[in-house]
Amino acid sequence: MLSVDxxxxxxxxxxxxxxxxxFQDGREAVVCHRGDGWGIQLLRAAQIELLILSTETNPxxxxxxKKMNIDCLQGCRDKAETVxxxxxxxxxxxxxxVYVGNxxxxxxxxxxxxxxxxxx
Numbered sequence: 637m638l639s640v641d642x643x644x645x646x647x648x649x650x651x652x653x654x655x656x657x658x659f660q661d662g663r664e665a666v667v668c669h670r671g672d673g674w675g676i677q678l679l680r681a682a683q684i685e686l687l688i689l690s691t692e693t694n695p696x697x698x699x700x701x702k703k704m705n706i707d708c709l710q711g712c713r714d715k716a717e718t719v720x721x722x723x724x725x726x727x728x729x730x731x732x733x734v735y736v737g738n739x740x741x742x743x744x745x746x747x748x749x750x751x752x753x754x755x756x
Contacts, residue, residue, distance in 0.1 A: 642686075645687065646739065649738035651688070673704060688706050689719070719733075719735070736754075
């Protein structure tokens with residue numbers, strides 16, 4: 637059995653289908669899947685902490701995180717630096733962290749944790 641204390645989630649491409657719909661007035665929309673909520677519930681039942689980590693600052697990310705009751709850090713210029721700081725500040729064991737990311741800006745952060753997942 638995998639022992640995990642924290643799951644770090646990228647937003648775009650992890651909690652969305654990685655597409656952005658741009659309307660004529662410039663507004664953007666993304667698609668989230670309600671099925672993710674079931675997985676979130678299972679992780680919570682296992683007492684695993686969740687965190688959304690995003691380079692962008694976007695109200696959609698904030699609202700979705702709020703709806704799923706997940707802590708969220710946005711505007712992270714350097715995800716690896718942010719993850720390293722989280723590990724140090726909280727005294728976390730990197731081997732008990734899962735990072736779920738889908739983009740090149742996730743790679744260095746993924747190298748800092750024990751378990752990495754990249755959705756296709």
